[in-house]
Amino acid sequence: MNSFGVRFSITTFGESHGSAIGCIVDGVPAGLLIDESYIQSEVDRRRPGLTKFATQRKESDTVQILSGVFEGVSTGAPIALVIYNENQKSSDYESIKSLFRPAHADFTYFKKYNIRDYRGGGRSSARETAARVAGAAIAKKLLETFGIKVQSGIFAIGGIEAQNIDFEYAKTSEIFALDRLKEEAQKEAIREAQKDKDSIGGCAYVKILNAPIGLGEPLYEKLDALLGGALMGINGVKAVEIGEGINASKLRGSQNNDQMDKTGFLSNHSGGILGGISTGEDITLKIHFKPTPSIFLNQSTQDTNAEPINFTLKGRHDPCIAIRGSIVAEAMAALVIADTLLLNASATVENLKKIYGNN
Ligand SMILES: Cc1cc2nc3c(=O)[nH]c(=O)nc-3n(C[C@H](O)[C@H](O)[C@H](O)COP(=O)(O)O)c2cc1C
Numbered sequence: 001m002n003s004f005g006v007r008f009s010i011t012t013f014g015e016s017h018g019s020a021i022g023c024i025v026d027g028v029p030a031g032l033l034i035d036e037s038y039i040q041s042e043v044d045r046r047r048p049g050l051t052k053f054a055t056q057r058k059e060s061d062t063v064q065i066l067s068g069v070f071e072g073v074s075t076g077a078p079i080a081l082v083i084y085n086e087n088q089k090s091s092d093y094e095s096i097k098s099l100f101r102p103a104h105a106d107f108t109y110f111k112k113y114n115i116r117d118y119r120g121g122g123r124s125s126a127r128e129t130a131a132r133v134a135g136a137a138i139a140k141k142l143l144e145t146f147g148i149k150v151q152s153g154i155f156a157i158g159g160i161e162a163q164n165i166d167f168e169y170a171k172t173s174e175i176f177a178l179d180r181l182k183e184e185a186q187k188e189a190i191r192e193a194q195k196d197k198d199s200i201g202g203c204a205y206v207k208i209l210n211a212p213i214g215l216g217e218p219l220y221e222k223l224d225a226l227l228g229g230a231l232m233g234i235n236g237v238k239a240v241e242i243g244e245g246i247n248a249s250k251l252r253g254s255q256n257n258d259q260m261d262k263t264g265f266l267s268n269h270s271g272g273i274l275g276g277i278s279t280g281e282d283i284t285l286k287i288h289f290k291p292t293p294s295i296f297l298n299q300s301t302q303d304t305n306a307e308p309i310n311f312t313l314k315g316r317h318d319p320c321i322a323i324r325g326s327i328v329a330e331a332m333a334a335l336v337i338a339d340t341l342l343l344n345a346s347a348t349v350e351n352l353k354k355i356y357g358n359n
Helices: 036-045 090-096 106-113 128-145 167-172 180-195 223-232 245-250 321-344 349-356
Strands: 009-014 020-026 063-065 079-084 149-157 202-209 237-242 283-289 298-302 308-312
Touching: 009 128, 020 128, 036 063, 036 128, 036 321, 079 128, 128 149, 128 321, 149 167, 149 180, 149 321, 202 321, 223 237, 223 283, 223 321, 237 245, 283 321
Parallel strands: none
Antiparallel strands: 009 020, 020 079, 063 079, 149 202, 202 283, 237 283, 298 308
């Protein structure tokens, strides 16, 4: 499956070292202002090669709109976005042509499809996530129309956790750090891993503001299930927490319950979701990324003939995928909210009457 979403959907195409990657965005209501420079600025946030804390693959990641937009607004037709690949170095991958990189998708893709696109990981490469971010920029524009905002940043690197959350600061930080007081220690943990020819794990934090009450489709398309599935679907994500998350399993009900008075909720342990439906409070998510599989130490693995082999990888890789991954997490969360927002518009007769009147 290369498509995501029901009412507002994306379909991505392309491989890491193919000619292009791209995204078809379907279900965009007509009349939405589509600002090409905004889509570009969103894609630029996850662009490789910008700092020494990201892979040194240099790509301009220039987005072109091919269809679905006329005179700056969506027409209701599918919007096709394309990004041409510019800086493929397939020779970097010659040496791993017939072996499986530990913790990457090489083994499972080969066993499932019996084809080895060794050039940068082919379709399993996180390069595909640039196409998702481009499509999600349109979702974010739609959400903005209704005052809904999705923000992200880095909560933890190698277990060094933020104490304060500052999304504005994260925008200015090379590693999107949410806590300026923890940023240097987090950077140092990445530098240490790089010095050791290794990589390091991290945790991104996403907050959705002003989501209306009612998003999410019980029982099998609950908002928490949709967000969990969308975020777990990002390369390298190993766990997702909503609100109090795993900590809730250590609490008593009296500590975890969000009590109410006539103004609303007095706390937000639920992370803005109850019974699979948004409560109108902030939706808070933690997304845990594993360390980058591609490291530069000698490792043991198998080749495609199941023979054991030792190898040392060459090439350009992110030392910590959580950093650029946080932008992808923000994008996937925006796609889920846009989709559920459109689905919810027909949830009640009352809603439909607002569109079609009473007769
Ligand atoms: C933004 C982003 C950048 C990534 N960069 C790299 C990379 O440079 N090298 C690498 O080996 N894996 C990288 N990954 C992770 C792999 O794509 C991922 O681990 C692999 O596809 C296997 O999937 P899994 O970890 O979900 O099982 C990146 C992931 C993301 C989200």
